[in-house]
Amino acid sequence: MAKTFTKPRSLSDQYTHYCPGCTHGVIHRLVAETIDELGVMERTVGIAPVGCAVLAYNYFNCDFQEAAHGRAPAMATGIKRVRPDLVVFTYQGDGDLASIGMGEIVHAANRGEKFTTIFVNNAVYGMTGGQMAPTTMPGQRTTTSPAGRDVQQVGMPIKVAELLAALQTPAFISRQTVIDPKSIRKAKQAIRRAFEYQVAGRCFSLVEVLSTCPTNWGKTPLEAVDWVRDTMLPYYPLGDLKTPED
Amino acid sequence: MQSEVKFAGFGGQGILLSAKILAHAALEAGHEVVWIPSYGPEMRGGTAYCTVVIGDRPIGSPIIKNPRHLIAMNRPSLEKFAATIRPGGVILINQSLVPIGSGRDDVDELAVPVNELAVAAGSLRAANIVALGAFVARSRILDFTLLRRCVEAEFAAKPKVLRINQDALEKGRAAAVG
Amino acid sequence: MGKILMKGNEAIGEAAIRAGCLNYFAYPITPQSEVAEYLSWRMPEVGGVFLQGESEVAVGYMLFGAAGAGERVFTTSSSPGISLMSEAISYIAAAQLPAVFVNIIRGGPGLGGILPSQGDYFQATKGGGHGDYRLLVMAPASVQETAEMVMQAFPLAEKYRNPVMILGDGLIGQMMEPVEFPDHLRTAPSNKDEWASSGMSTRGSSRRNLVKSLFLDPETLNNQNLLLKAKYDRMKREEVRYEGYNLQGDYRVLIVSYGTMSRVCRTAVDNLKAQGLEVGLLRPQTLFPFPERAIREAAGKSTCRAVISIEMSMGQMVEDVERSVRGIRSVHWYGKCGGDVPTPEEIMEVVRDLDDGGCQTPGCICDKE
Ligand SMILES: Cc1ncc(C[n+]2csc(CCOP(=O)(O)OP(=O)(O)O)c2C)c(N)n1
Ligand code: SF4
Ligand SMILES: [Mg+2]
Numbered sequence: 001m002a003k004t005f006t007k008p009r010s011l012s013d014q015y016t017h018y019c020p021g022c023t024h025g026v027i028h029r030l031v032a033e034t035i036d037e038l039g040v041m042e043r044t045v046g047i048a049p050v051g052c053a054v055l056a057y058n059y060f061n062c063d064f065q066e067a068a069h070g071r072a073p074a075m076a077t078g079i080k081r082v083r084p085d086l087v088v089f090t091y092q093g094d095g096d097l098a099s100i101g102m103g104e105i106v107h108a109a110n111r112g113e114k115f116t117t118i119f120v121n122n123a124v125y126g127m128t129g130g131q132m133a134p135t136t137m138p139g140q141r142t143t144t145s146p147a148g149r150d151v152q153q154v155g156m157p158i159k160v161a162e163l164l165a166a167l168q169t170p171a172f173i174s175r176q177t178v179i180d181p182k183s184i185r186k187a188k189q190a191i192r193r194a195f196e197y198q199v200a201g202r203c204f205s206l207v208e209v210l211s212t213c214p215t216n217w218g219k220t221p222l223e224a225v226d227w228v229r230d231t232m233l234p235y236y237p238l239g240d241l242k243t244p245e246d
Numbered sequence: 247m248q249s250e251v252k253f254a255g256f257g258g259q260g261i262l263l264s265a266k267i268l269a270h271a272a273l274e275a276g277h278e279v280v281w282i283p284s285y286g287p288e289m290r291g292g293t294a295y296c297t298v299v300i301g302d303r304p305i306g307s308p309i310i311k312n313p314r315h316l317i318a319m320n321r322p323s324l325e326k327f328a329a330t331i332r333p334g335g336v337i338l339i340n341q342s343l344v345p346i347g348s349g350r351d352d353v354d355e356l357a358v359p360v361n362e363l364a365v366a367a368g369s370l371r372a373a374n375i376v377a378l379g380a381f382v383a384r385s386r387i388l389d390f391t392l393l394r395r396c397v398e399a400e401f402a403a404k405p406k407v408l409r410i411n412q413d414a415l416e417k418g419r420a421a422a423v424g
Numbered sequence: 425m426g427k428i429l430m431k432g433n434e435a436i437g438e439a440a441i442r443a444g445c446l447n448y449f450a451y452p453i454t455p456q457s458e459v460a461e462y463l464s465w466r467m468p469e470v471g472g473v474f475l476q477g478e479s480e481v482a483v484g485y486m487l488f489g490a491a492g493a494g495e496r497v498f499t500t501s502s503s504p505g506i507s508l509m510s511e512a513i514s515y516i517a518a519a520q521l522p523a524v525f526v527n528i529i530r531g532g533p534g535l536g537g538i539l540p541s542q543g544d545y546f547q548a549t550k551g552g553g554h555g556d557y558r559l560l561v562m563a564p565a566s567v568q569e570t571a572e573m574v575m576q577a578f579p580l581a582e583k584y585r586n587p588v589m590i591l592g593d594g595l596i597g598q599m600m601e602p603v604e605f606p607d608h609l610r611t612a613p614s615n616k617d618e619w620a621s622s623g624m625s626t627r628g629s630s631r632r633n634l635v636k637s638l639f640l641d642p643e644t645l646n647n648q649n650l651l652l653k654a655k656y657d658r659m660k661r662e663e664v665r666y667e668g669y670n671l672q673g674d675y676r677v678l679i680v681s682y683g684t685m686s687r688v689c690r691t692a693v694d695n696l697k698a699q700g701l702e703v704g705l706l707r708p709q710t711l712f713p714f715p716e717r718a719i720r721e722a723a724g725k726s727t728c729r730a731v732i733s734i735e736m737s738m739g740q741m742v743e744d745v746e747r748s749v750r751g752i753r754s755v756h757w758y759g760k761c762g763g764d765v766p767t768p769e770e771i772m773e774v775v776r777d778l779d780d781g782g783c784q785t786p787g788c789i790c791d792k793e
Binding site for chain 3: 050054066068069070095099100102125127128129131132134143144145146147153154
């Protein structure tokens, strides 16, 4: 009988450490499928962030480097500049990329570094126990905003995709989510396009993926999916914000 | 004299809380006390454990290789720690989830259907308090009246939860003293 | 107020408030995020400032700015975060400002682990940032002592106009012990009108205050460094603190150990005594200034055959111990730095070996050949 569904070659056999209902795993799979389809696993280097995905290198079968918190885009720049033939991607959370690593990502994008960033926005610091992130929604309760995010004190959530799309350097910038089959298929297309632009040597590419963190949101996996749809989507609209053709 | 109690189970079984209530009671009784959690990424859904050290002199090492007592809320905890307990201590086993014994004949082993008793008291979430009641009643590590007061203090803000936990504590005690 | 049970991390937050420090900036990192979580509601309750910065780099400079404006300010972090703050710490020391940094150390180098460690001893005592500066470094061994040291850190920082660091480890932050706070301790920094850029009208002066660290003229910079050195020399005279344990007896081995590690050593000393072997323990409570003389004197006791530094690191404090002992006794090291804290049993064995005349620790600094 012909197999119709298998695990991508680029994913390892390890069980992940992600919590039940966490969508980090789905996003891993989409990246792995893309690497398989482009046939580039043997020349791909991933950069793991500091965050729940720090152990991503256990789940992919390509080479990996482990960055310091927020510095993945600088390390990717280093690799890409000395080995432009390699396919390089960073996989970063919202604390990692939009807080401590904001400087690195803005400058890498603005220089047009030809690597791909998968940016996982789950509106909190997952790994350290649910503290407020720059992407935390107004009024959202976290362990460091116990009364809810007070936008008078800490401003509005940062729309990373829009912010980077505003740079004048050509790039591919898209926002997607993975909360149902339809959105997963779209996210896959965007991730594939992002890698294709890199492989073609065209531009910097980033896909922001709205993701769940049931554990730190204090929700069941299904409630978490609803929360992405009802609370995050209206503020973080999906779609391609910028293509190099623009 | 120094006694150490290891609380072990799944994350979410209220291990840290029951250990904290015991520590609080020890403090109220005028003892020296330290509460040491395991912390780390394994906390998510994995095994959690916590040690309470009670003594009558300032407590030296907070790292305890061979505790005196064990409260094992699930099977992996019993398998992992049963052999480390000092002879003469109490090993309390949550019979609802653990079908095996400690395999030790030099300890006071006590199997209590903790989960069922908690449900009977009104909530599975009170399983940790059933175990605490059974353990303290059996080991006599502290005065039970004092423990009652500390359970009351812990849940004072939530009357309904308090009632369930008070009942759970007594059910644990009854199971231990027979 | 009586004793209450508190996690070390929460006690740090409360102690700072009791000491009159109502300004806290921080960035989350295990194993000390509970300080920020505690102060995120507690600071607003007492009318203080709580802000989660975007990085430890930023937090370091938030402290620089706030301290420069003459306000009491502190932060807490753990090893990788302290590395990022080290640049600001150098600037704050150079600008001679008081500020308090708490490092709840985790395993390193790099991302390391999140379990207890003492691997940042060099960073704290020899300078993690650049230039000729020092921190006054205090190392507590219990939750109560942590709270007390935090409260003492602010007046000390102001006395010297220099950053003070509290060096704890993951266990100090995570464990709960009874702690007692004084009801009220708040005092305002006394001398800040002389140096704080608090606005001339605030201090009713027409002389402006400048907070800076640039001194291009070589003689001026040298003088500036002499001034800093004079402060560090004064710390060495006035602030050395340590605690002795079983130092009255005729001990055959002297252990030097600090923080959580020293508690484990205390248990080992008790157990060895019960078995008939006398061992002394000297616990530095300040790591800079280091209790050099006390260690030399304790090592000089006629019955003492060897000195050993026991630390959760690969041999950092031992360099200061060796410097202090000045060759009058053989100096040894024992330690671990992966997150497992050495047990009393391990320490007893190491000390017994030393007493029997043979150091068995691979990689010890002693010359075993
Ligand atoms: C310099 C430094 N500061 C802080 C930390 C602690 N830390 C580890 S992961 C993390 C946040 C992760 O959040 P995010 O990037 O949103 O990833 P998620 O876990 O949510 O996927 C932080 C603050 C660190 N490791 N290094
Ligand atoms: S803490 Fe949140 S982001 Fe991390 S694995 Fe769990 S659900 Fe996912
Ligand atoms: Mg996140």
